[in-house]
Amino acid sequence: MAQAPSILNADRGRASATALGVLCLLASVQVVLVTKVVWDASRRPEITAKPGSSPGVNPSETPLTPVRPTISFSPPAVGQIVPALPPVAAPAPAAPSFSPPAIGSFAPPTGTPPAVRPATQPTTPPAPAVAPASQAPAPVAATAKLPTPTPAPAAKMPSADPAANMSLEEMIDLAKQVRGLGDMQGALEVLRRADLQYPASPEVMSETAQCYETMGLGDKAAALWRQLESMDPARAAGFRDLAKRRLSTPAAAATSPASTAFSALTGGEGGKMLSLGACLTARDPASTNGEKVVLRIPILRQGNGNVDPSQVDIDVYFFDRVNGEKIAQTIADEPVSAWAAAPVDWSGIGEEPLDVTYFLPALTPGEIAAHGRRSYHGYVVRLYYQHKLQDVAAEPRDLLDFGSRTPQTVPGGVNPLLPPLTN
Template identity: 30%
Template sequence: MAENALHARSGLFFQLTCWVLGLIAFTQLLIGGVALALRVEAAREVRIEEKIVTKIVNIAPKPSPLPPAKPLVALPPAPDPISPTRELPSPRPLSAPPIADPVIERLVNEARTARVADDLGSSYLKLEEAVGRDPDEPSALYELGLVYEALAAADPDQIPKAAEAFQKVFNLGTKAGALYPLAAKKLEEGIALPQNMRGKLSIGRVLTFPDNTYPDGERVILTIPVSAAPGSEPTGDEFFIKVTFFDKDTQGTLLPKGYQSQDSYEWVSGDLDWLGGQETLRVTYTIPTPSASDIQLFGRRKYYGQVVELFYKNEVVDAQATPRHLATELNRQQGVQETEDPLLFNPDGLPDFDPNLPLLPPLDGEIPVDPMGELPPFDER
């Protein structure tokens, strides 16, 4: 009995011992896990360590003081340097020297106006008078050279006279002002004649743009390109373009430009610079809305086409008609105008009359002529 009780106690003690050992082992494991977790968490923190680094700095030796400078003569202050950003004034272009004599100035201006109006005879006479008053006036000499140059289109013998006038301007040097380089260019390039400009100055394709939004009638805008060969670019007073417009009425009759129609000319680039060897002329043609009386008398007009002519020194060097048959119509009209000139009459169309039988009665005191020869001779006493 006692032996069984002892055996039961020893078994219970063994179990308690095992439980205590297990609890101790669990506690150790728990402590180890907590310690490991704390260590890992501490490892994630950023540690900043400050270290002191010694840097070696080389100090240059202090230079010995310089001896005192001797007194020098004071120099004037230097001028302020020119700032590269300062804008310099643009060079003043040359201009023709003013004409001191008011009479010569009036003659030159009138001669220039006459030359532009193609009245070369009147222009020549005025310039001869101006050169007679002052043979060294550059404006008169240069204008005289331009007149000779225009006359050379019909008479090549005038070319040496034009060259002589330009040479006189060139000999004046800087006294001629802006006319000096112009005269030099004339002498260098020579006198250009209209026949020499054919193939060097031409009309391009003319484009027509109807303005359908114009409220007061019909308006058409033309763009006329003019091309010049390199080195052959003319000045504004050497060439011009003439556009002859044609209309059609309700009956289909071809009519010239009406007296109420208007046309205007404008260079697209403003001043002629021949950039790219071409200039463009814009021509605006306007046919106003006719009144009821004009419609009843003349019918209603409508734009049909035009003939564009390019003149160099008053000679046609190129032409273009739209439609093409208008070129023959223009030639026919010009032929009619020439035949209707009152100075070009046909003597065969005059009536027959005897010059010995005047149509008007004799004046008082005038002795009539006897056509039959039967009157006695007149006594001269």
């Protein structure tokens, strides 16, 4: 076998020497690094004893690799009502178990790591507990609970319906005004809405019956008058007497529009120009030295003819109950009358109310011995126009049988009961 040339042997020797030198250098570096690690480990207990420094980390050394800071919340002290501090960036974790070992070291960190917050703890701080009043600090203005503002009431929008927010009296007046204009359907619509708000009201039933009479619907009108007649007298009051009067007149039986048109052309029912509405009484509770009752008498125009106020006469008779047993004509003062509205001309809705006041002073012992103990019992009203009887009203109704027969005419002259007319 031939030997290798000498030039190849020389190159192989230089390569071996170079490799051996590199290995020796690497071994020296490893020895130095191991020695440094051992030296650092022997000094770790002294470093952790210093306050404010992280265990196992030399404060003088600057880490070669930056560590990502963690976000944490600082909850308030127990019992203190203050808002939690906003999240801040915390410095590098202080726990040595979460810190990487020194560069070039393969040994695990030594020493006992301090207790740290678990990584799975929720970031939302718990609700702080309220401390007792004696221990609670002064409240912070920023955390004070503001009172709940009271919302302003919504503005009530006006209704397009004029009868939406009316009282019963206002709705009756509106129906009368519409009826006076000749709009029977409009008047009945107002009365229908009034009946929904005030069911079985005698005022609504009476006005509805009068509308039916004007329209010639006598059967419907008579049915309503009968309902009013059968009502409780304490509730129906003068409307019950009005119903009896309407049912007793021949016009109540008229069912055809022709009869109604004839009444309008002749001036009213059977040539009558006026009639009495539902008379109502009201006691005055403020009267302490006697008994005072105000009687309101509605005087209605019949048909479309013009009424001469100077030709109107009215007689009002009051009656007393004596000793709670018998009925006698009153010994009260002369009645005082006054028109409720001016001027008195029966225009518009064709109704003029007259107020007549009954007043019985407190009786002396001598008057009681002579006349007995007396109290208000009822009234009788007779209405005349041009000296002809137009209508009669009474409450209670049986007072119509009291005394002599009602005269059909009255002598001419000035009626002292009626107040002077004002234009």
